Amino acid sequence: MASMKVRVYVTLSVEPANRHSDAMRSSASSRTDDKASVSVFTAKGDSRTLVAEFTVPKARQMDVVDRIVQEFEDFVPDAIDFSASFPRSEADERKAKRASERAKAKRAAAREARKDPAYRCFICGKRTKLVKTECCGRWICDDEHKYQLFSYARNSCHRNHRRFTLCAYHYDNGHKGDWKTCPKCRDDFKDELEMFVWYGTNEYNWEKLPDPPAYMPTTCAKCGKVIRLSDGGYSHGKDGYLCGSCMPNPFA
Numbered sequence: 412m413a414s415m416k417v418r419v420y421v422t423l424s425v426e427p428a429n430r431h432s433d434a435m436r437s438s439a440s441s442r443t444d445d446k447a448s449v450s451v452f453t454a455k456g457d458s459r460t461l462v463a464e465f466t467v468p469k470a471r472q473m474d475v476v477d478r479i480v481q482e483f484e485d486f487v488p489d490a491i492d493f494s495a496s497f498p499r500s501e502a503d504e505r506k507a508k509r510a511s512e513r514a515k516a517k518r519a520a521a522r523e524a525r526k527d528p529a530y531r532c533f534i535c536g537k538r539t540k541l542v543k544t545e546c547c548g549r550w551i552c553d554d555e556h557k558y559q560l561f562s563y564a565r566n567s568c569h570r571n572h573r574r575f576t577l578c579a580y581h582y583d584n585g586h587k588g589d590w591k592t593c594p595k596c597r598d599d600f601k602d603e604l605e606m607f608v609w610y611g612t613n614e615y616n617w618e619k620l621p622d623p624p625a626y627m628p629t630t631c632a633k634c635g636k637v638i639r640l641s642d643g644g645y646s647h648g649k650d651g652y653l654c655g656s657c658m659p660n661p662f663a
């Protein structure tokens with residue numbers, strides 16, 4: 412059973428004598444299930460206040476607090492004031508200290524990172540709440556939470572780099588070497604050269620594909636209009652690509 416420390420403070424109208432500390436000790440002993448935990452001492456800086464420290468079972472703390480104090484009121488002579496406190500255990504104290512040290516170290520690290528001129532999202536330039544990309548280790552907004560599922564919005568820097576660049580594609584697929592010269596990446600997109608070029612050169616990159624290959628623009632199979640695959644608003648089916656005006660209306 413977990414136990415917690417309690418301190419009962421009793422202020423006397425006279426200087427404390429043995430009969431007072433004896434009464435403190437026996438009141439404390441009747442309220443604890445661990446008599447070895449009982450100690451009685453004089454409060455620091457107040458010679459007329461005696462302190463009894465002991466442990467009580469944790470779960471009972473709340474309902475026994477009145478009864479604990481009552482016991483001292485009934486048995487300690489010359490008492491004029493009572494109070495109780497539940498100091499943190501040393502283990503809790505240590506835990507709280509470690510947590511606050513960790514938080515402090517984290518704040519210091521963030522402060523330090525902000526001094527670095529490179530601490531800046533390479534997409535939008537923001538200088539707060541950044542993380543490093545897994546693929547290329549660059550600072551970027553820690554903002555995936557901003558993306559609403561199925562919204563297809565492009566408001567998250569982190570998601571844009573992760574979803575729309577060869578850098579992330581290359582990393583996610585475990586390719587070796589530099590994405591800019593990766594034959595596997597190139598091969599995976601051999602039928603979608605336009606997307607390959609877009610993934611390699613769009614604004615979600617911090618370094619771009621140096622010599623993007625030329626590609627034939629995609630055109631609408633019906634009207635011949637050029638379709639920019641990266642912009643959306645087209646359909647792709649057995650007849651090939653159809654532009655926004657020619658694609659079948661699912662609501663028709």
Ligand SMILES: [Zn+2]
Nearest residue numbers: 532535552568
């Ligand atoms: Zn950003």
Ligand SMILES: [Zn+2]
Nearest residue numbers: 546547578579
């Ligand atoms: Zn990257």
Ligand SMILES: [Zn+2]
Nearest residue numbers: 581586593596
């Ligand atoms: Zn690759």
Ligand SMILES: [Zn+2]
Nearest residue numbers: 631634654657
């Ligand atoms: Zn068309």
